[in-house]
Amino acid sequence: MTEHPMLIVEDLHVTYDTPTGVVRAVNGVSFELGREKLGIVGESGSGKSQTGRAILGLTAGGTVTAHRLEFEGIDLLNASERTMREIRGGRISMILQDPKYSLNPVMTIGAQIEEAFIIHSKATKQEARARTIEMLKAVRIREPERVYKTYPHEVSGGMGQRIMIAMMMIPEPAIIIADEPTSALDVTVQLQVLAILDDMITRRGTGLIFISHDLNLVASFCNRVLVMYAGKVMEQCSAAELANANHPYTQGLLNCLPRLDAGQDELPVLQRDPSWA
Amino acid sequence: MPDRTSCRFCNAIPVGLEISDTLVIEVQDLNVVFGRGARSFHAVRDVSFGVDRGQSFGLVGESGSGKTTVLRAIAGLLGNVAHVTGAMKVADEELKQNRSRPFRRRVQMVFQDPYGSLHPRHTVDAILSEPARVHQLDRIKDRVVKALEEVGLDASFRFRYPHQISGGQRQRVSVARALIIEPDIVLLDEPTSALDVSVQAEVLNLLMRLKREHRLTYVLVSHNLAVVAHMCETLSVMQNGAVVETMTVEQLRSHNPTQPYTKQLLTASLGYDRAAIDAFEEFDSK
Numbered sequence: 001m002t003e004h005p006m007l008i009v010e011d012l013h014v015t016y017d018t019p020t021g022v023v024r025a026v027n028g029v030s031f032e033l034g035r036e037k038l039g040i041v042g043e044s045g046s047g048k049s050q051t052g053r054a055i056l057g058l059t060a061g062g063t064v065t066a067h068r069l070e071f072e073g074i075d076l077l078n079a080s081e082r083t084m085r086e087i088r089g090g091r092i093s094m095i096l097q098d099p100k101y102s103l104n105p106v107m108t109i110g111a112q113i114e115e116a117f118i119i120h121s122k123a124t125k126q127e128a129r130a131r132t133i134e135m136l137k138a139v140r141i142r143e144p145e146r147v148y149k150t151y152p153h154e155v156s157g158g159m160g161q162r163i164m165i166a167m168m169m170i171p172e173p174a175i176i177i178a179d180e181p182t183s184a185l186d187v188t189v190q191l192q193v194l195a196i197l198d199d200m201i202t203r204r205g206t207g208l209i210f211i212s213h214d215l216n217l218v219a220s221f222c223n224r225v226l227v228m229y230a231g232k233v234m235e236q237c238s239a240a241e242l243a244n245a246n247h248p249y250t251q252g253l254l255n256c257l258p259r260l261d262a263g264q265d266e267l268p269v270l271q272r273d274p275s276w277a
Numbered sequence: 278m279p280d281r282t283s284c285r286f287c288n289a290i291p292v293g294l295e296i297s298d299t300l301v302i303e304v305q306d307l308n309v310v311f312g313r314g315a316r317s318f319h320a321v322r323d324v325s326f327g328v329d330r331g332q333s334f335g336l337v338g339e340s341g342s343g344k345t346t347v348l349r350a351i352a353g354l355l356g357n358v359a360h361v362t363g364a365m366k367v368a369d370e371e372l373k374q375n376r377s378r379p380f381r382r383r384v385q386m387v388f389q390d391p392y393g394s395l396h397p398r399h400t401v402d403a404i405l406s407e408p409a410r411v412h413q414l415d416r417i418k419d420r421v422v423k424a425l426e427e428v429g430l431d432a433s434f435r436f437r438y439p440h441q442i443s444g445g446q447r448q449r450v451s452v453a454r455a456l457i458i459e460p461d462i463v464l465l466d467e468p469t470s471a472l473d474v475s476v477q478a479e480v481l482n483l484l485m486r487l488k489r490e491h492r493l494t495y496v497l498v499s500h501n502l503a504v505v506a507h508m509c510e511t512l513s514v515m516q517n518g519a520v521v522e523t524m525t526v527e528q529l530r531s532h533n534p535t536q537p538y539t540k541q542l543l544t545a546s547l548g549y550d551r552a553a554i555d556a557f558e559e560f561d562s563k
Contacts, residue, residue: 043473044444157340186339186500187545188557195554213473220548256478258507260546261530266482267507270475 005032006174006207007055007092010068014050014059014231025050025062027231033175037201037208039222039239041215043253047231048211052177055209056088072174090120093168095197097180099160103152110148113167120171135166139196158189165197175207183212194221215242215253227253230277249276300366301462301494302328302351307363309346309355309518320346320359322519330461333488333495335505335512337542343518344498348464351496352376352386368462382412385455389467391447395439401425401450402435405457412458424453428483445476449483456487465497469504481507502546506530514539516560 014026026047031038040048054064055076069076071092074083088094096102104112113135114128123131129148136144139162152160161181168176178197182190198221201208212218218225219242227235227250235247245251252270309321321343328334336344349355351367353376365372368383376384388394395404405421414420422432428449439447448468455463468484469477481504488495499505505512506526513523514536522536534540538560544553 043475188339188541191545191549191554192557194549195551198551215474216548220550253474256475258478258481258501258503260503260506260543263526263530264507266485267478269478269482 005034006072007033008068008070009033009051009055010066012051012054012064012066012069014047014054014062014064016062024231025059026054029226029228029231029233031226031233031236033207033209035205035207036224037198037210037222037239039210039212039218039225040228041212041218041225041253042228043213045230046228048228049179050231051228052094052179052209052211055177056092056094057084058094086120089116089168089173090171091173092175092177093171093173095161095164095168095176095178095181098184099152099157099164100184102164103160105152108149108151109155109163113163113170116167117170131170132166135170136163138169138200139163139166141166158185158193161185161193162196165193165200169200169204169206172204173206175209176201177209177211179211180213181210183214190217215257219243232276234276248273299330300327301330301368302326302334302496303364303366304347304351305364307347307350307365308361309343309350310360311358313360320518321350322517324363324513324515324518324520326513326520326523328494328496330494331488331492332511333497333509335509336496336498336515337500337502337505337512338515339500339542341517342515344515345466346518347515348386348466348496348498352384352464353380354386378412382458383460384462384464385458385460386464386466387448387451387455387468390471391444391451392439392471394451395447397439400436400438401442404439404450405454408454408458414458420457424457425450427456427487428453429479443476444472445479448472448476448480452480452483452487456491459491461492462494462496465495467499468497470499470501477504484508502529502543514542 010030012026012029013024016023016025029051040051042048050059053059055069057076064077066077071087110129110132113132117123117128117131133144133148136147141147141159141162147155155163182193185193210218210222219239222239225237225239225242226233227247229249234249235245237245243254245254255268256270258267305325307321307324311318311320324347326334336347338344350361351365353372355361368380370377370380402421405424406417409417409420421435425432425434430446430449434442434446465484469480472480485508487493495508497505497508506529509526511523511525512529513520515521516538521538522534524534528534532543534543537558541557
């Protein structure tokens with residue numbers, strides 16, 4: 001699957017200097033990404049979001065070091081700010097958790113999607129508008145012409161997240177980093193939004209890094225999974241094999257979920273081993 | 278054979294027999310409307326249910342289905358903006374506009390967000406002492422220490438502020454705050470949805486243990502079917518303010534709901550299945 005990895009991450013570290021000492025948010029993470037859906041799961045504070053952000057150089061105040069951080073042959077750590085601007089949003093884009101906070105509240109939806117397209121191409125305003133409407137249709141928004149003129153507060157959460165996907169897909173990036181893209185949505189809407197994302201990336205051969213705390217969702221949605229804890233990768237396996245994971249941390253996380261198929265008196269509690277950190 | 282659980286001479290109920298067959302929560306045709314006239318919003322429509330003493334009852338639904346509003350209507354937290362009709366009998370009291378002090382002593386609520394529901398400038402000690410003082414209890418310090426102990430926190434937490442403790446510990450403090458005045462009914466509004474799964478397991482185990490030890494009655498609101506299945510004996514599925522279906526947990530576990538909406542919710546809870554998603558229907562029509 002990763003014969004020609006688009007993204008190579010080797011020994012990635014992200015550290016923050018705080019008054020109480022150095023925080024190692026990401027501590028030696030390595031993986032490769034091809035045209036696939038890679039899930040990164042872990043609890044809050046495990047470093048999964050920081051890993052995604054470090055790829056795009058979005059760790060404000062943090063220090064990023066890596067043995068290798070390479071996207072299509074470009075060294076992301078030493079790339080100029082100009083190159084990084086072309087990559088961000090153009091070649092690698094990011095979908096964030098809550099559309100309420102990540103869409104610009106004072107710009108119409110149409111203008112925001114168009115902006116994402118125009119910045120990364122030489123298209124005219126008319127072409128951009130036509131592409132935007134097309135994109136809104138592709139994420140199954142009814143009445144795209146009407147939605148084009150609305151503001152983010154006028155649409156529902158599920159619609160807002162589909163708009164985010166449209167905006168991130170319109171420059172046709174090679175990689176999408178989705179950081180908890182559907183955690184703020186109801187289960188059925190969540191799956192519908194993921195289906196749209198899934199269809200689009202499959203058709204275009206986009207690589208996806210899917211960051212989530214939801215093990216069942218990642219196991220059923222992704223091809224491959226990295227399990228993170230305390231800034232480190234505990235385990236890498238194929239998503240279908242997650243239920244048979246070896247690492248006690250992964251096992252512990254899976255076991256402490258309440259089950260729908262059988263009742264238990266008490267949920268097994270995760271026992272943390274200091275040697276994992 | 279006479280159907281009698283109480284003593285025939287003095288009507289006292291023998292210890293251990295009083296737990297079942299006694300409805301402590303009865304809600305009949307509850308309707309809640311926010312606002313007036315053309316801009317009004319009918320949030321809860323003809324909801325009825327009953328909960329026996331010592332049982333847990335779950336309300337499941339997606340956001341906007343009205344599940345939290347039902348809980349707030351029972352607790353009397355809707356204020357003047359909402360028009361509430363229907364009959365509620367909770368903890369041997371017919372509920373009217375205002376809740377009595379004995380009611381507030383017997384019925385407590387735990388809120389969803391442990392980050393938002395604890396006063397940021399009050400210590401844990403102040404947070405826990407306040408309800409005890411409101412209800413004019415004695416030995417407040419002992420009660421605070423005991424309440425902390427019950428939720429698995431030691432006395433060293435007493436003089437910390439909410440921002441100095443983790444999310445799971447905060448939710449334990451919220452539970453302690455509800456239990457310090459020894460209620461017998463606890464209303465739980467998404468008590469673990471802001472927590473990591475490992476911490477969720479700890480808090481759910483804690484709630485189950487406290488329920489056993491204190492014979493509590495729970496009404497649990499959650500969007501998570503698995504959490505409700507773990508905690509409750511019966512549940513109602515809500516959508517658009519109305520109850521779609523009421524069933525036992527066994528029915529849910531055997532994947533045997535009768536309503537299409539419940540079936541879809543159950544399918545969606547099992548994870549990503551591309552083919553199943555195409556078959557999803559819209560249930561939004563009102």
